[in-house]
Amino acid sequence: MEIAAQPAETQEESVNYLNVNHTVKSWLLTLDHKRIGILYLLSISLFFLIGGIYASLIRLELVTPRGDLLTPEMYNRVFTMHGVIMIFFFLIPSIPATLGNFLLPLMLGAKDVAFPRLNLLSWYIFIIGGAMMMYTLVSGGIDTGWTFYPPYSSIYSNSQVTLAGVSIFITGFSSILTGLNFMVTIHTMRAPGLTWFRMPLFLWGMYSTSLIQILGTPVIAITVLALAFERTLQIGIFDPKLGGDPVLFQHMFWFYSHPAVYIMVIPGMGVISEIIASMTRKAIFGYHFVAFSSLAIAVFGFLVWGHHMFTSSQSMYQGLVFSLITYAVAIPSAIKTFNWVATIYKGSVSYDTPMIYALAFLGLFTIGGMTGLFLAAMGLDIHLHDTYFVVAHFHYVMVGGQIIAYLGGLHFWWPKMTGRMYSEIWGRISAVIIFLGFNLTFFPQFVLGYLGMPRRYHAYVPEFQTLHVLSSAGASILALGFLMPGIYLTASLFFGKKAEANPWQAYGLEWQTASPPPLENFTYDPVVTHEAYDFDSVKEIQEAREKVAVTA
Amino acid sequence: MSEHAEHVPGLAHHFVSMEQQKEAGTVGMWVFLVTELMFFGGLFLVYTIFRSTYPLGFEYGSFLLNMPLGLTNTIVLILSSLTMAMGVHSAQTNKQGALQMYLIVTLLLCLVFLGIKTVEYRSKLHDHLFPAYTTYNPAIKEAEPNNHHAVPQALKSEVRTFLWIYFLMTGLHAFHMIVGAGMLVGLIWMARKGKFNDVYNSPIEIGGLYWHFVDIVWIFLFPLLYLSGYHLNVGH
Ligand SMILES: [Cu+2]
Numbered sequence: 001m002e003i004a005a006q007p008a009e010t011q012e013e014s015v016n017y018l019n020v021n022h023t024v025k026s027w028l029l030t031l032d033h034k035r036i037g038i039l040y041l042l043s044i045s046l047f048f049l050i051g052g053i054y055a056s057l058i059r060l061e062l063v064t065p066r067g068d069l070l071t072p073e074m075y076n077r078v079f080t081m082h083g084v085i086m087i088f089f090f091l092i093p094s095i096p097a098t099l100g101n102f103l104l105p106l107m108l109g110a111k112d113v114a115f116p117r118l119n120l121l122s123w124y125i126f127i128i129g130g131a132m133m134m135y136t137l138v139s140g141g142i143d144t145g146w147t148f149y150p151p152y153s154s155i156y157s158n159s160q161v162t163l164a165g166v167s168i169f170i171t172g173f174s175s176i177l178t179g180l181n182f183m184v185t186i187h188t189m190r191a192p193g194l195t196w197f198r199m200p201l202f203l204w205g206m207y208s209t210s211l212i213q214i215l216g217t218p219v220i221a222i223t224v225l226a227l228a229f230e231r232t233l234q235i236g237i238f239d240p241k242l243g244g245d246p247v248l249f250q251h252m253f254w255f256y257s258h259p260a261v262y263i264m265v266i267p268g269m270g271v272i273s274e275i276i277a278s279m280t281r282k283a284i285f286g287y288h289f290v291a292f293s294s295l296a297i298a299v300f301g302f303l304v305w306g307h308h309m310f311t312s313s314q315s316m317y318q319g320l321v322f323s324l325i326t327y328a329v330a331i332p333s334a335i336k337t338f339n340w341v342a343t344i345y346k347g348s349v350s351y352d353t354p355m356i357y358a359l360a361f362l363g364l365f366t367i368g369g370m371t372g373l374f375l376a377a378m379g380l381d382i383h384l385h386d387t388y389f390v391v392a393h394f395h396y397v398m399v400g401g402q403i404i405a406y407l408g409g410l411h412f413w414w415p416k417m418t419g420r421m422y423s424e425i426w427g428r429i430s431a432v433i434i435f436l437g438f439n440l441t442f443f444p445q446f447v448l449g450y451l452g453m454p455r456r457y458h459a460y461v462p463e464f465q466t467l468h469v470l471s472s473a474g475a476s477i478l479a480l481g482f483l484m485p486g487i488y489l490t491a492s493l494f495f496g497k498k499a500e501a502n503p504w505q506a507y508g509l510e511w512q513t514a515s516p517p518p519l520e521n522f523t524y525d526p527v528v529t530h531e532a533y534d535f536d537s538v539k540e541i542q543e544a545r546e547k548v549a550v551t552a
Numbered sequence: 553m554s555e556h557a558e559h560v561p562g563l564a565h566h567f568v569s570m571e572q573q574k575e576a577g578t579v580g581m582w583v584f585l586v587t588e589l590m591f592f593g594g595l596f597l598v599y600t601i602f603r604s605t606y607p608l609g610f611e612y613g614s615f616l617l618n619m620p621l622g623l624t625n626t627i628v629l630i631l632s633s634l635t636m637a638m639g640v641h642s643a644q645t646n647k648q649g650a651l652q653m654y655l656i657v658t659l660l661l662c663l664v665f666l667g668i669k670t671v672e673y674r675s676k677l678h679d680h681l682f683p684a685y686t687t688y689n690p691a692i693k694e695a696e697p698n699n700h701h702a703v704p705q706a707l708k709s710e711v712r713t714f715l716w717i718y719f720l721m722t723g724l725h726a727f728h729m730i731v732g733a734g735m736l737v738g739l740i741w742m743a744r745k746g747k748f749n750d751v752y753n754s755p756i757e758i759g760g761l762y763w764h765f766v767d768i769v770w771i772f773l774f775p776l777l778y779l780s781g782y783h784l785n786v787g788h
Contacts, residue, residue, distance in 0.1 A: 112566035114576040180583050188576040189567075214583055218591035226598075226720070234685030235716050237598055243709045248601060252594060520566075 016419065016516040031116035034517065037102030038417070039123050040093060045486075047089040047130065050137075052479065054082035059441075059475040062468045067459040075458035076143035077159065083146030085137075088168055089130055091398055092260060094406050095267035096213075097126070097178055100206050102417055104182055106510035106517060107200050109191025109526030114184040122177035129171030136160045136167060145456060147253060150238040150246050154230045162231045165224040172221040175263075179213030182206050191509065193528035197291070200508055200532055201277075201284060204291040205270025208298035212259045212266075215302065220256035223249065247312055254305035262301045264398055265365075266294055268405030269336055272358050275412050276340050278506040279355035280347025283533035286339045293332035300329045310381045319378050326376035333369050337362065352504075353427030357408025360435045364400025368393060371446065386456075389449025392442045400438060407434070407485060414489065415503045419516040420496030426488040434481035440474025502542070507535050512545065524548065562752045574754045581758045585765050588728075592769055595721050599776060602713055609710020613718065614781030616681065616701060616711070618672055622778035625668050626770065632661035633767045640760045643743075643753040651756070652743050658763070659736040662729055669726050676715070683716040718777055725773060728766045735759050 017034045020026075027035060057078045061069045070078060101119065105112050113119050136142060142164045144153040153161050186207050190199070227249070230236035238249040277284050284290055306314055306322030314322075340362060349355065371393040375381050384390060415421055444467040449455075453464050460468070502511040507530075513522050524545060530537045560570060567573040603610045639654035676682055679701040680689040690711070691702035703711050739759050742748065748756055 110566065114580060116566065176587055180580060180587065183583050184576050184580045187579050188572055214587045215590055218587050219594045222591055222594040229720075235683050235688075235712075237602065237713065237716065243606075243713045245601065245605070248598070252597070 040097040051085040059472040065462045077141040091264040110189040111520045113181045122174040126174035132167035136163045154239040165228040172217045179210035183210040191526045201273035202270035208294035216256040216259045223252040254308045258305040259301045268402040271405045271409035275354045275358040277533045282347040285342035293335045296332040354408045354412035356431040368396030387449035388445040388453045392445035415499030420492045422492040430484035437477030444470045606710035611781040613711040613714030615784040636763045643756040646750040683712045
């Protein structure tokens with residue numbers, strides 16, 4: 001394939017992973033990591049929309065103090081389905097399964113992930129689990145909260161808990177398979193010269209995430225399976241009536257679900273590292289610290305789950321230890337934040353859409369992380385536990401952190417994935433709208449929670465109405481902000497300017513191939529000769545490669 | 553496009569070399585086994601907690617299990633690990649006949665294990681010891697002092713918890729044995745077609761890793777489940 005050596009105009013006609021085959025079958029049976037990434041992108045976008053509709057219902061109900069839109073029963077189902085769909089079917093697969101699948105082999109200079117068939121299988125498992133969850137939803141939904149605490153979930157709940165449990169059990173395997181695939185690929189398929197410490201920080205993030213996926217997911221899988229048995233056969237280890245221990249469920253649930261927060265946010269941190277480096281044209285300050293802090297978060301994240309149970313009959317001494325380790329786990333996150341800021345300092349910053357998202361991430365994630373420390377303090381947590389303060393805190397981390405980073409990454413690599421440029425103006429406008437709408441939605445909730453508004457209530461005292469109305473108003477702005485990229489990104493597929501191979505002049509192997517990439521990613525055998533984020537060498541590398549391609 | 557590595561049999565197109573493919577397979581299996589470890593790990597945690605909560609119920613529940621059958625199965629599995637290891641060795645030294653023979657013996661031992669397990673499960677069901685709501689109805693010791701399957705009234709609920717953990721752990725293990733049997737059938741089929749030799753044998757090695765893992769889980773399950781109440785036999 002000598003096409004790579006030809007001028008840019010004819011390169012656009014070249015065979016790439018998108019136009020190589022157009023049939024539906026070629027998509028559904030594809031083993032190409034890039035297409036699987038796109039399949040995941042489409043599926044999780046659908047789940048995001050559904051989860052978003054539930055969120056809108058919650059915010060609509062809370063406009064007035066009295067529960068007038070939804071019945072209490074219905075409200076329980078709505079917030080539960082919002083949580084379950086957003087967490088298990090959007091946030092957890094979001095960056096790893098879409099951007100990760102698409103980029104990981106490209107960044108490594110490999111043709112595919114180590115096990116392409118398992119990769120496709122993971123998508124099918126995800127779809128089967130998702131279809132079951134959709135069936136759960138139309139057949140009545142669940143009302144236990146996304147945390148499924150027994151004995152409520154084991155006997156008292158009169159909703160589809162068993163079905164939801166089995167659905168989450170199944171979906172867990174798609175997460176495990178993705179993690180396994182990424183880990184093995186990073187270990188064994190790095191291009192010549194691509195040492196561990198030359199890898200883009202996004203890959204360190206992916207590696208740490210995979211570690212959590214393979215260590216944590218089996219535990220929640222076995223836990224929800226046991227819960228499903230508990231309901232169907234009345235046989236159990238959690239229900240006190242059956243001789244079980246409900247707190248044991250909480251331990252096993254949070255052993256996964258706390259680290260799961262890091263499955264949701266470490267990939268986001270990886271994306272932010274890539275964006276900040278490229279948009280400031282500087283190597284990430286303290287590369288090794290940022291790389292190792294991902295691993296540190298993944299490992300220490302497994303030792304803090306008890307902070308969810310300060311009020312669940314956990315011993316005070318146990319609580320103290322969990323509180324202490326929770327404080328400690330904030331350190332690696334802080335290291336990252338400081339290093340990003342240090343990278344921006346005196347960089348030549350360009351404020352393109354991805355960078356606006358990155359800056360939004362820095363602010364919002366900092367607030368999300370710092371308020372986590374409030375909750376890690378045992379005494380204060382007694383006051384704040386199960387209030388809107390907690391709701392605001394984790395939305396700052398998951399929406400302000402992960403979703404913002406996901407959108408930033410989607411814009412950053414959109415030209416690579418689709419071969420088209422999106423509208424930069426609309427990109428910037430919607431990023432700002434999302435930032436403003438997000439803060440208006442969730443900042444009042446900190447205040448609400450501090451004043452004592454409990455979470456999961458469909459009615460409240462009239463004094464809280466002003467703050468709730470502010471939050472709902474913010475939510476409608478946020479919803480508008482989320483709809484906009486859906487529109488202009490789709491439009492860019494038809495009307496967008498054709499993208500160059502390296503529109504940001506960024507460093508990294510994924511930019512050293514055509515946009516969109518050819519079927520097997522590279523038309524040459526990539527070799528890495530420079531450290532990560534060596535922006536001075538981008539031109540030089542490109543020229544050297546073209547020279548080789550011409551002589552070949 | 554590079555032409556290397558196009559016609560090596562057994563080499564997938566996205567790998568650079570046979571060594572890379574083999575390494576990926578091996579690392580993949582180890583990572584998978586770590587996942588499996590956490591799977592069983594959750595249940596070992598459950599076991600530990602309830603054993604310390606209900607020590608008497610666990611002793612008595614353990615006493616209800618058929619220790620000789622459990623021991624037989626332990627020996628069967630250790631033997632199968634040996635034959636699997638011999639199979640791997642035969643593949644590495646390119647002994648086709650021995651490879652097939654060892655794989656078939658391993659499969660037979662696996663089936664013996666599953667057969668014995670079925671006998672045990674059936675006898676538990678027969679004695680109304682399966683701990684589901686509708687099926688758990690054991691004979692009561694106070695009423696039938698000589699019945700070896702009877703449970704003291706005071707321990708009825710605790711024994712039920714033990715039996716559920718027994719079924720959960722051994723059931724998950726048996727499921728892995730069934731998957732292993734399917735894997736062995738596939739390996740035997742490939743071996744009969746002469747796919748493996750001293751150069752290409754990673755499926756055998758990787759399958760062996762899985763097999764040893766499943767065996768070693770049983771090595772832990774046997775004493776924890778079958779032996780913790782065996783001393784109660786002394787009274788009989
Ligand atoms: Cu937590």
